[in-house]
Each structure stands twice: as C-alpha cells, then as structure tokens.
Amino acid sequence: MYCDLHTHSTASDGTDAPGDLPLLAKRAGLSAIALTDHDTTDGIPAFIEAAGRVGIEAAAGIELSADPAPLFDDDGRQHLGTLHILGYFIRHDAPHLSEVEARLREARAQRNPQMIARLKELGMDIDYDEVIAAADGSIVGRPHIGQVLMHKGYVKSIHEAFLKYLGQTGEAYVRKDRLSAEEAIAAIHEADGLAVLAHPTQLGIDSAAQLEHAVAKLKKLGLDGIETRHSDHAPRDTEQFGRLAGKLDLVTTGGSDYHGSRKTVSLGGQKVPFAMYENLLEVHRQRGGG
Numbered sequence: 001m002y003c004d005l006h007t008h009s010t011a012s013d014g015t016d017a018p019g020d021l022p023l024l025a026k027r028a029g030l031s032a033i034a035l036t037d038h039d040t041t042d043g044i045p046a047f048i049e050a051a052g053r054v055g056i057e058a059a060a061g062i063e064l065s066a067d068p069a070p071l072f073d074d075d076g077r078q079h080l081g082t083l084h085i086l087g088y089f090i091r092h093d094a095p096h097l098s099e100v101e102a103r104l105r106e107a108r109a110q111r112n113p114q115m116i117a118r119l120k121e122l123g124m125d126i127d128y129d130e131v132i133a134a135a136d137g138s139i140v141g142r143p144h145i146g147q148v149l150m151h152k153g154y155v156k157s158i159h160e161a162f163l164k165y166l167g168q169t170g171e172a173y174v175r176k177d178r179l180s181a182e183e184a185i186a187a188i189h190e191a192d193g194l195a196v197l198a199h200p201t202q203l204g205i206d207s208a209a210q211l212e213h214a215v216a217k218l219k220k221l222g223l224d225g226i227e228t229r230h231s232d233h234a235p236r237d238t239e240q241f242g243r244l245a246g247k248l249d250l251v252t253t254g255g256s257d258y259h260g261s262r263k264t265v266s267l268g269g270q271k272v273p274f275a276m277y278e279n280l281l282e283v284h285r286q287r288g289g290g
Helices: 021-027 044-054 095-121 128-135 142-151 158-166 181-190 208-220 235-247 274-286
Strands: 002-007 030-035 057-066 083-088 194-197 225-229 251-254
Touching: 002 021, 002 057, 002 083, 002 251, 002 274, 021 030, 021 044, 030 044, 030 274, 044 057, 057 095, 057 181, 057 274, 083 181, 095 128, 095 142, 095 181, 128 142, 142 158, 181 194, 181 208, 194 251, 194 274, 208 235, 225 235, 225 274, 235 251, 251 274
Parallel strands: 002 030, 030 057, 194 225, 225 251
Antiparallel strands: 057 083, 083 194
C-alpha cells in the first residue's frame, strides 16, 4: 500500500482539479493522498468531499513559501535556495491561515506584472492577460508565465523558462514578499496542523553539517517533520534526511510533488509506504489534532 503526500491542483499551479485528484490517486493504486497547494487552501473542500466519495484516505494540506535567509549564519554569501513548509491535517478555514494566504496572494499579484514588464524589456511579446488566461481561474503564478513563454516559442519547456527567466537566478525574476519560517510554522500550528520541511535539497545546502544546523533552527521554531522522499531526492538524499529526522526527533513524510501535466512527475511515483501516512496521522493525534 502506498500514499502520496505532496500534490498540487488547479487551485495553485497544478493541472488537475482538486475534486479529480482522489480518483486519479485511487486509479494509481494509492491508499492515501494529501493536497498541498502553494499558499492556498481553496481546493480543500472539493478535495475532501471527493476523497470520501471514492473511498481514499485524504489529508488537507498546504505548502507555504518562506524566507530561508535566517537559517544561515551571516557569512557574506547570497543564498539562492528555497524554503517551503508543508502543513498537514490543517483546518482549511482557520482565521490566521486565511490571513496568511491573503497576504501571499497580494504579494504574488504585485510581483507577476513586474515580471511580465521585465520580460517585455528583454524583447518578448507577452501580455498579462495571456497569463491570466493560461491560469484558467486558478491563482496566477510563475508556471503560468512559463506556459505562455513556451507556447510562444521563447523556451522549449517550463523548466527552461524558470532556468533562464523566472527562477531566482533568471533575468526576469522579481522577489516576492515571503513569510518568515517562524510565521509559516505558527500559521500551520494555529490551524491545528503539522509543519514539515519540504524537499530539503531545494535549500541548496551541500554540507550535511550546515543542513543539520538549518533544520535544527527550524526545529526550535516548532518544525514537526522532514519530507525525506521526493522526486528531486536521490536514494542517498532520502537516507541522509531520514537519519537527520531520527537525530532531531522529527516525523518523516514523502510525496511526488505532482503538478499534473505541467511536470513529468507522476502521481504516486515515489512509492511512499502507506505506513508513512499512518504515522503522520498518529503524530497529529498525539499532539492534539482531530
């Protein structure tokens, strides 16, 4: 039995509707699935209703973007990694979490037109209305800008769009306002959820000692777990993160980071044992969750 604890829907930047994911997961042979859209819980009600209808275990989740800089000692270097915090078994309508989501939506709304303007300065014929159309009613984000760039032939893939223009080292990148890690973890806890470090490789830390130092800081802020299995993780990464979780007494999770047709990652592709979901659920219950 397997599960997938990291998926995205059209409520953020995936291509499958929240209400379609449970059936897709069941068809993929999964026994449990979590919806963890970027900075929004808008898809949770339809997702949970559909999961009950098709008979699959489901976890209401979110993936919050946070500022990684405070995790590092001031050594004078610029940090280019990303910090994402997953929330599991959250109350999707918790007031403070809703406030955080609204703040992040506003930050994204301000950034997207700025990135379009930079792309125009680089000589690309792209209009914000085209990006809104590509989002098709979901929250507009960088993948939708990348989608337009790809359709117009400026890049061959969304990955190339991020590499050249939209990622943190890209020519058109504009930084958005980000939560502190403390704010992200607190928002998840106030929504009665568990806070888990997503895909640690994306922090961009090569040294095992530096990674432990960073995760220990997050642990002091209330971090509950580490995502050990992920599509970006090599087997040695999974082993390293598992050892670190054991050392710091953190729960482990895993998932594909499925985005539908927007990425080549398949739903359930990480073969995450169902026992990982059961353990996460038990930890949540032990800490006062429903």
